[in-house]
Structures are given as structure tokens and as C-alpha cells.
Amino acid sequence: MTITEDTKRIRGTLTPDWLRALHADFAGDAAARLAMNAVTRTSVDEVAVDRGRLLGVQLSMSNRLDNWDAADQKRSGRCWLFAALNLLRADARKKLGVKNFEFSQNHAMYWDKLERANFFLEDMIAVAGSAADERIPMFLLGNVLDDGGQWNMEVAVFEKHGVVPKSLMPETESSSNTSRMNASLRTLLRKGARRLRDAAAAGAHDGALDELKQAILRDTHRVLTIHLGVPPQSFDWRWNDDDGAFHDGGTLTPREFLDEYTEIALGDYVCLVDDPRAEHPKGRALTVAHLGNVVGGDPVLYLNTDADTMKRIAAQAIVAGEPVWFGCDVDPQMEASQGIWAADLIDYSAVYGVDLSTTKEERVRYGDSAMTHAMLFTGVDLVDGAPRRWRVENSWGTEKFDKGFCTMDDSWFDEYVFEVVVRKDRLPAELRAALTHVPIVLDPWDPMGALA
Structure with a gap:
């Protein structure tokens, strides 16, 4: 039986005749039956992967910086913080003479959560005149205290609260598995939002x-500290380097520790993005309304540019010995066991017999792609000055991939990398000039506001 005029569905319904015709057509399609037999027994990624393409992505790099162990964010969405702290530790390792030094990711998350709670409550006061079911309040209430973030948000945390060695604020059960803690904090803050809105409606000055906000934050602080512990205000810092030599760093605050053991000037960096939509011109600065964590901190700021410019500047940084923070849509076209990405690595269209090809702009515009993960470029393979592939430090532990490191074919960068963080002095003059212009303000729900 085939689908004919007699068996077409009535508009808005799926009629029994039409459904029977669908099943009959599938039963008569040998390629579809073969694909079903394969995919019902094996992961579709294993069926669809191009083995030749996979083997063609070699792991060697002409420029490679990493000789340390990858970190592990475990069951949390802290990749953006891990990537930034991995960037900072590249400096700290040299100053400390310790190969596998780590900053406390728990400390960074603690201050991000508390600051973000305050940011959210300030937003709730600012939009108190809008009905709770209007789009902006609904969006803010639906995205309370997520784990993810963006570059300017972590800079705001580090510049205000500093950093500490991991040994002084180690992981807890909740920092490694944030879901239960986040659920309690969201309930508390949404209840607080209602209290603030009710008070504003009643004419509170x-x-x-x-x-009232401070009372809500005291409760937030209590819950957060129960889950993550007390962050040190100052500490005595002494350590042995990898040669066994003892060092006494004295008593430091977290902010002093950041200044003493890293040389990266966080304010000298800017986030380049590849927003492919024509209404957001290349060479323009972008920002996102209501996106941030520290009240009074610098707003999230992007410079929109093309992928080739992002690649060129990122490669220059790596060749100069600097890892590069970046954000991407991590899942598409990834061979998960080896940690290899290529734009044409997995051919789902061939398995299904259905055209799934899309452009980057189409994926962004129709909700099929956005920033989902942040990592660190620690190597690049250059051929005649052009990148062929990239080495990536992930934050999923050392048991996966190449001891926690992944390999990205350059084709994947074009399609799924959205942002890189680079020093402003590496920008061409026209992009540096764009930093002085008023940015285009995107809606809170714009795809460029996705949290890595």
C-alpha cells in the first residue's frame, strides 16, 4: 500500500488509513528495514560514523601546550569555570613549579551562586511592575541559578572574590552533583521573588x-554554605614544588593569591563570537539583556566576527604559549569514545534516508544549536600557517578520550564553535575600535545568551 490521494491525512489529523500507509511504505523499504535492524541493536552514532574520516583525524599537533592532567567537573554544569581556572592555572603551574596544580572550582561556584542570587533578586525588583506571566519575568523565573555562565561572568567573580588552591576549598558532594542543591536554591529564590513582588505591589519603599532582599539572601547563604562549605577569607600558603623544595607564600587573601600566582590580566581579554545571523553584523559588539551574575560587574560583551578571524587569533595565542578559552555546541558530530570532532564525521542522513543537513545560521535561528559547553584549546596543528586540527582540554576527567583531552578537526570549528576569548591587543584595529561603540542589546532569550 502506498500513500495516495485517498489515504492522505485530513488537515490537522493523523487518520488510520494514512498511518497504515506509512507502515506499509516502511515495510517495503529494504534500506529502512536494514537501518532499523542496525540501530535497534547498536548506537546510531556507531552505525553512522564515517570510519575513514575518524581515522583521518590524527592526534599529533605542531604546537601543543598541555603536559598536565585534565580536571573533572563531574555531575555539574561548571565547564565555564573549569575552563577559565584551567587557563589561570597555566600561569600558576609555572610560578609554583607544580605540574598538576588546580584552583578550587568549588570556591568559584560558591561565589557565583551567591552573587547570581543577588543579581536575580535585583532583576525581580526591577521588573516588579510587570505581570509574572509576562515574557521577561517568566524567562528569569525559568532560568534561576543555572550552573553555566559566560566569560565576563567568571571575570566578575575572580576580580571580586579571587581564587584559592583546591586543597583549601575542595569538592563536596553537592559541588560535584549540583542538582539537589540547585533545586532547593531555586525554590527559595522563586519564593523570594514572589515576596518581593508582593511587597512592591503593596507600595513598599x-x-x-x-x-527583604537581604533576608532572602541570608537564607540563600545558609543553604549554599551547608552544601559547599565556608570559603576561606585568608589563608597561610605553603607548598612543596615538584622538585621537593619547600616554599612559604605567607598569609594571603583569595584576591591576593590571584594577583600573586597568575599573570593573566583578566580585563585585557574579550570574547569573540560567531553569530551567523545577518541582522547582527560582523564587527559589532553585542550584549544580552539581564545576563550576568555580579551586580556592578562588567556586562557580558561579545564582539561578533567570522570564524576565520577567531581561528587566526586563537592560533596566534597558542603559538605564543597561551591556552585559549572557548565555547561551543559540544554534542554534534562527536565520536564520544575517543573525543574526536569533525563536521562530517557522523552521517545520520545516510542512515535515515532523510536529509538532515542545515547551516550554522539555520541551526541558531531555529533552536537547533547554541553554546552548551566551554573548554580550553591547548594545541593547534598548523600547515603552512593554517589550522588543520585543534587539541582541547575538556573537564570530564582523565578516564575519557586521550587522558581527558580531545581532538577537533578544523572543519568542526566553523560549524559548532561559537566563541573564543583572546587578548584585546591581538585584535585587528577595526575590532578594537568596535569595543568603544554601544553594543547591540539582544533579548534575554536570544541564542547568544546561552550559558556554556
Whole structure:
């Protein structure tokens, strides 16, 4: 039986005749039956992977920086913080003479969560005149205290609260598995949002609203500290380097530790993005409304540019010995056992007999792709000055991939990398000039506001 005029569905319904015709057509399609037999027994990625393409992505790099162990974010969404702290530790390792030094990711998350709670409550006061079911309040209430973030958000945390060695604020059960803690904090903050809105509607003055906000934050601080522990305000820092030599760093605050053991000037960096939509011109600065964590911190700022410019500047940094923080849509076209990406690595269209090809712009515009993960470029393979592949430090532990490191074919960069963080002095003059212009403000729900 085939689908004919007699068996077409009535508009808006799936009629029994039409469904029977679908099943009959499938039963008569040998390629579809073969694909079903394969995919019902084996992962579709294993069926669809191009083995020749996979083997063609070699692991060697003409420029490689990493000789340390990869970190592990475990069951949390802290990749953006891990990637930034991995960038900072590249400096700290040299100064400390310790190969596998790590900063405390728990410490960074603690301050991000508390600051972000305050940011959210300030937003709730600012939009108190809008109905709770209007789009902006609904969006903010639906995205309370997520684990993810963006470059300017971590800079705001580090510049205000500093960093500490991992040994001084180690992982807890909740820092490694954030779901239960986040659920409690979201309930607390949404309840707080209702209290603030009710008080504003009743005519409470600014001082009363601030007192109420502080009471909500005291409860937030209590819950957060129960889950993550107490962050050190100062500490005695002594360590043995990898040669066994003892060092006494004295008593330091977290902010002093950041200044003493890293040389990266966080304010000298900017986030380049590849927003492929024509209404957001290349060479323009972009920002996202209501996106941030530290009240009074610098807003999230992007410079929109093309992928080739991003690659060129990122490769220059790596050749100069600097790892590069970047954000991407991590899942598409990834061979998960070896940690290899290539734009044409997995051919789902061939398995299904259905055309699934899309452009980067189409994926962004229709919700099929956005920034989902942040990592660190630690190597690049250059041929006649052009990148062929990239080495990536992930934050999923050392048991996966090449001891936690992945390999990205350059084709994947074009399709699925959205942002890289580079020093402003590496930018061409026209992009540096764009930093002085008023940025285009994107809606809170814009895809460029996705949290890595």
C-alpha cells in the first residue's frame, strides 16, 4: 500500500488509513528495514560514523601546550569555570613549579551562586511592575541559578572574590552533583521573588525591598554554605614544588593569591563570537539583556566576527604559549569514545534516508544549536600557517578520550564553535575600535545568551 490521494491525512489529523500507509511504505523499504535492524541493536552514532574520516583525524599537533592532567567537573554544569581556572592555572603551574596544580572550582561556584542570587533578586525588583506571566519575568523565573555562565561572568567573580588552591576549598558532594542543591536554591529564590513582588505591589519603599532582599539572601547563604562549605577569607600558603623544595607564600587573601600566582590580566581579554545571523553584523559588539551574575560587574560583551578571524587569533595565542578559552555546541558530530570532532564525521542522513543537513545560521535561528559547553584549546596543528586540527582540554576527567583531552578537526570549528576569548591587543584595529561603540542589546532569550 502506498500513500495516495485517498489515504492522505485530513488537515490537522493523523487518520488510520494514512498511518497504515506509512507502515506499509516502511515495510517495503529494504534500506529502512536494514537501518532499523542496525540501530535497534547498536548506537546510531556507531552505525553512522564515517570510519575513514575518524581515522583521518590524527592526534599529533605542531604546537601543543598541555603536559598536565585534565580536571573533572563531574555531575555539574561548571565547564565555564573549569575552563577559565584551567587557563589561570597555566600561569600558576609555572610560578609554583607544580605540574598538576588546580584552583578550587568549588570556591568559584560558591561565589557565583551567591552573587547570581543577588543579581536575580535585583532583576525581580526591577521588573516588579510587570505581570509574572509576562515574557521577561517568566524567562528569569525559568532560568534561576543555572550552573553555566559566560566569560565576563567568571571575570566578575575572580576580580571580586579571587581564587584559592583546591586543597583549601575542595569538592563536596553537592559541588560535584549540583542538582539537589540547585533545586532547593531555586525554590527559595522563586519564593523570594514572589515576596518581593508582593511587597512592591503593596507600595513598599526601596529601603524595605532591600531589607527583604537581604533576608532572602541570608537564607540563600545558609543553604549554599551547608552544601559547599565556608570559603576561606585568608589563608597561610605553603607548598612543596615538584622538585621537593619547600616554599612559604605567607598569609594571603583569595584576591591576593590571584594577583600573586597568575599573570593573566583578566580585563585585557574579550570574547569573540560567531553569530551567523545577518541582522547582527560582523564587527559589532553585542550584549544580552539581564545576563550576568555580579551586580556592578562588567556586562557580558561579545564582539561578533567570522570564524576565520577567531581561528587566526586563537592560533596566534597558542603559538605564543597561551591556552585559549572557548565555547561551543559540544554534542554534534562527536565520536564520544575517543573525543574526536569533525563536521562530517557522523552521517545520520545516510542512515535515515532523510536529509538532515542545515547551516550554522539555520541551526541558531531555529533552536537547533547554541553554546552548551566551554573548554580550553591547548594545541593547534598548523600547515603552512593554517589550522588543520585543534587539541582541547575538556573537564570530564582523565578516564575519557586521550587522558581527558580531545581532538577537533578544523572543519568542526566553523560549524559548532561559537566563541573564543583572546587578548584585546591581538585584535585587528577595526575590532578594537568596535569595543568603544554601544553594543547591540539582544533579548534575554536570544541564542547568544546561552550559558556554556
